[in-house]
Amino acid sequence: MDGFVSIRNLKKFYGEFCALKGINLDIAEGEVICIVGPSGSGKSTLIRCINRLEGFEDTSEIVVDGIPVMPGKSLAKVRAEVGMVFQSFNLFPHLTVRRNVMLAPSRVRGLSTTEATDRANFLLERVGISEQADKYPEHLSGGQQQRVAIARALAMEPRVMLFDEPTSALDPEMVGEVLDVMKDLAGTGVTMIVVTHEMGFARQVADRVIFMDGGEVIETGKPDEIFSNPQEPRTQNFLSAVLNH
Amino acid sequence: MEIIDTFFNVEVLLRTYPLMLKGLWITIKLGVVSIIAGLALGLVLALIRLYAAPPVQLLARIYIDVFRSLPLLVLLIIVYYALPFVGISMSSFWSAMLALTLVSGAYMAEIFRAGIQAIPKGQFEASQALGLGYRHMMVDVILPQAVKIVIPPLTNNSINVVKDTALASVVAMPDLLKQATQAQALAANPSPLILAAAIYVAILWPLVAAVSRMERRLGAGER
């Protein structure tokens, strides 16, 4: 049990189907991890287990900052410490951008309206959306919405940020602005676990790249090692397919 | 001219309209109280039906199905005439209110459930990922969105509740219809009945029109 995020023998079944086949992973505090792999390999399932949006087998164990990811009181603590950014943004459409960011800090952390407003304004500034703070999400572009979603997650001051293909739903011209925000974030010491198809981003920003296939971790290593000199045939096939198209 | 004297007899109407106004007031009171109680009952039932422990969920489902199958008039008569045999007797107003609430609550529950289920899964997941507890997730995120979806069908259901208050005249409640039938007997002229009908339409037509407008808008706003 050494990692800041520590995953032991993680197994996940959907009915008979085994989506995760006993994953072991230790992630250090401040580490930036990119998870890559073909569709259906279990990348989303893996990171959704970390804040228990997906339940998992009783014999499996996940611990975040010393807190076990178990149903009950400790789960609330874990979720307050772990932020998540989704492929489809999932902003709250009935709240303005600023209110989206303010909601969780006021309700979960007990911030006053002034404190929550200040924090929201600061974070929206940081992701470059301060002009849109009073608009509703539907009036923002996809890239702007995703940056709001990042600010909303950061407002809880999480120690760990999970990203599930944050740029996959974006028009190509908006991918860069979101990746830039994530790059800035990677420099701040927050632990990041990023599922992505952006190999350039993984190469440049990740401390470690994890390649998954068929519900297993096939290979893990520094970006240079994985991208320039992959050891496993499955990694080689996957990379030559995505890098050469 | 004879038709006007028979159905729109001004003299009869002038004589009987104070009685009718009293009836109207009771109809409105009964309608509003039953709608509010039905809404509350419906929301609670919907939440139980969706999120309670499975055996409790089943109870809510049975309740909802039974009270949607039971004719309101039958229930009303049971409440008013049968419950006194076991020592529970209520005034005609409260009997009617109880029957209306029990039935409309079952319909409202199904409407709320459909509204909550129409909210995308991502909204629940985003709330949970942010650490919001169940109560805050429902109150701050899910229900405000669900309410927008359910307002047209809930309004429809509320219109039905107001219409069904007329059944209460069967248990001698002096509502609008009852007063109209009495006034008609008294005056030996059906004009009060026509007036009663006109009043129901005058109250409910705006609501019916509002529902159509909302449905058109929601339909247009759909992606």
Ligand SMILES: Nc1ncnc2c1ncn2[C@@H]1O[C@H](COP(=O)(O)OP(=O)(O)OP(=O)(O)O)[C@@H](O)[C@H]1O
């Ligand atoms: N709710 C579910 N019910 C049944 N099977 C599921 C469910 N969610 C995921 N799966 C299956 O689990 C496997 C892993 O899915 P997962 O979404 O984690 O893959 P992924 O690596 O994120 O793929 P992608 O790159 O397409 O997002 C897939 O085979 C998928 O079909």
Ligand SMILES: [Mg+2]
């Ligand atoms: Mg996925």
